[in-house]
Amino acid sequence: MTRKFQEIVDIVRYNFKQPEGFIPLHAPTFNGNEKKYLEECIDSTFVSSVGKFVDQFEEEIAKYTGSKKAVVCMNGTNALHLALLLVGVERDDEVLTQALTFIATANAISYCGAFPVFIDVDKDTLGLSPQKLESWLIKNVQIRNNISYNKNTGKKISACVPMHTFGHPCKIDKIIEICEKYNIPVVEDAAESLGSYYSPSKIHKGNIFSDKLKHTGTFGKIGVISFNGNKVLTAGGGGMLLFNDSELARKAKHLTTQAKVTHKWEFIHDAIGYNYRMPNLNAALGLAQLEQLSGFLKAKRILALKYKEQFQNLDIEFVSECHGSQSNYWLNAILLKDRKERDRFLEYSNHQGVMTRPVWELINNLSMFKNAHSDDLTISKWLADRLVNIPSSVTLINLKHTK
Numbered sequence: 055m056t057r058k059f060q061e062i063v064d065i066v067r068y069n070f071k072q073p074e075g076f077i078p079l080h081a082p083t084f085n086g087n088e089k090k091y092l093e094e095c096i097d098s099t100f101v102s103s104v105g106k107f108v109d110q111f112e113e114e115i116a117k118y119t120g121s122k123k124a125v126v127c128m129n130g131t132n133a134l135h136l137a138l139l140l141v142g143v144e145r146d147d148e149v150l151t152q153a154l155t156f157i158a159t160a161n162a163i164s165y166c167g168a169f170p171v172f173i174d175v176d177k178d179t180l181g182l183s184p185q186k187l188e189s190w191l192i193k194n195v196q197i198r199n200n201i202s203y204n205k206n207t208g209k210k211i212s213a214c215v216p217m218h219t220f221g222h223p224c225k226i227d228k229i230i231e232i233c234e235k236y237n238i239p240v241v242e243d244a245a246e247s248l249g250s251y252y253s254p255s256k257i258h259k260g261n262i263f264s265d266k267l268k269h270t271g272t273f274g275k276i277g278v279i280s281f282n283g284n285k286v287l288t289a290g291g292g293g294m295l296l297f298n299d300s301e302l303a304r305k306a307k308h309l310t311t312q313a314k315v316t317h318k319w320e321f322i323h324d325a326i327g328y329n330y331r332m333p334n335l336n337a338a339l340g341l342a343q344l345e346q347l348s349g350f351l352k353a354k355r356i357l358a359l360k361y362k363e364q365f366q367n368l369d370i371e372f373v374s375e376c377h378g379s380q381s382n383y384w385l386n387a388i389l390l391k392d393r394k395e396r397d398r399f400l401e402y403s404n405h406q407g408v409m410t411r412p413v414w415e416l417i418n419n420l421s422m423f424k425n426a427h428s429d430d431l432t433i434s435k436w437l438a439d440r441l442v443n444i445p446s447s448v449t450l451i452n453l454k455h456t457k
């Protein structure tokens with residue numbers, strides 16, 4: 055087993071051209087206009103949530119993702135919170151999501167006073183399973199006045215939050231199709247998937263066709279991106295809401311800025327709002343990063359393709375993008391034999407200075423959510439026992455090759 059572990063460590067070290075020393079899981083790269091924009095920002099004195107970089111960052115992300123409007127937030131978690139409020143999640147409602155996700159997804163549901171219901175994921179996408187979702191809905195939902203209620207608890211089901219795990223798009227078109235039948239709005243947790251695209255497949259006269267690739271986060275009613283330090287692109291901290299509905303985007307901006315009514319000097323607020331708008335300083339950093347995104351994505355794809363080939367030679371399963379989707383390969387992942395091998399490899403690789411991490415503990419196992427409703431989670435558990443993330447930073451070596 056040690057030999058196998060050493061071979062994996064060697065592959066990582068070879069790809070990062072780092073025969074020794076520490077290799078992090080995902081470190082940011084600052085190789086563009088970061089310092090210039092930050093200096094400009096400080097010189098302008100507009101360092102807080104009003105300023106040209108904030109507006110520009112929203113416009114550029116909307117353009118990049120192909121959404122009608124984008125609204126910035128302080129981070130991905132409060133962007134998710136706001137998205138849920140905007141689609142109408144209220145206290146005591148239930149929200150469907152996956153157990154295999156980062157804690158922020160479930161926390162945002164809790165901030166609304168709502169309860170998550172955990173559904174299984176698919177093995178190929180690592181994201182919410184449309185089949186499992188549909189069978190859960192068929193078994194547990196009663197529709198009254200066009201609203202879906204959980205038959206067992208009597209609670210309203212007011213949203214569904216699928217997540218694009220490690221940047222790999224889930225089958226979002228199928229999920230939305232199913233949720234539409236039940237009148238359940240979909241909020242896409244696209245926190246990890248900036249630069250990931252999905253193409254909805256259509257069956258026409260017995261043949262399967264793929265549509266044009268569309269950016270993740272633009273399929274649901276609202277999509278959420280994160281710019282945390284470990285994501286594909288960082289603003290230091292930050293989040294973005296993606297909309298195809300300008301009116302909903304206007305409401306979002308209003309709520310993120312303390313619901314203040316526009317007036318030259320009066321302080322009138324017409325709702326309980328939030329102080330969720332990203333500062334100009336962070337937007338300056340984010341904008342400089344965005345200019346380099348296509349290079350980052352190329353470098354990440356080159357690394358993932360190398361990993362894929364190298365692990366194939368070792369007969370180790372590497373998680374690849376699915377047919378009909380284009381992943382940003384935010385965090386690369388391999389699947390080991392079982393939990394025991396996973397644990398031993400984590401111990402071995404981290405001890406060697408190659409940072410590796412297991413997938414998140416399934417959220418239904420955490421103390422705060424142990425009473426939450428969970429469907430059958432066979433695949434989530436199977437993945438949690440085996441999946442390990444391996445170093446995935448953009449390397450300058452790769453970037454030079456792509457210029």
Ligand SMILES: *Cc1c(COP(=O)(O)O)cnc(C)c1O
Pocket residue numbers: 129130131132155156158159217243245246280281282291292293
């Ligand atoms: C990173 C992340 C978030 C939250 O983003 P922050 O900007 O760190 O608040 C939400 N959901 C998922 C799946 C994430 O990976």
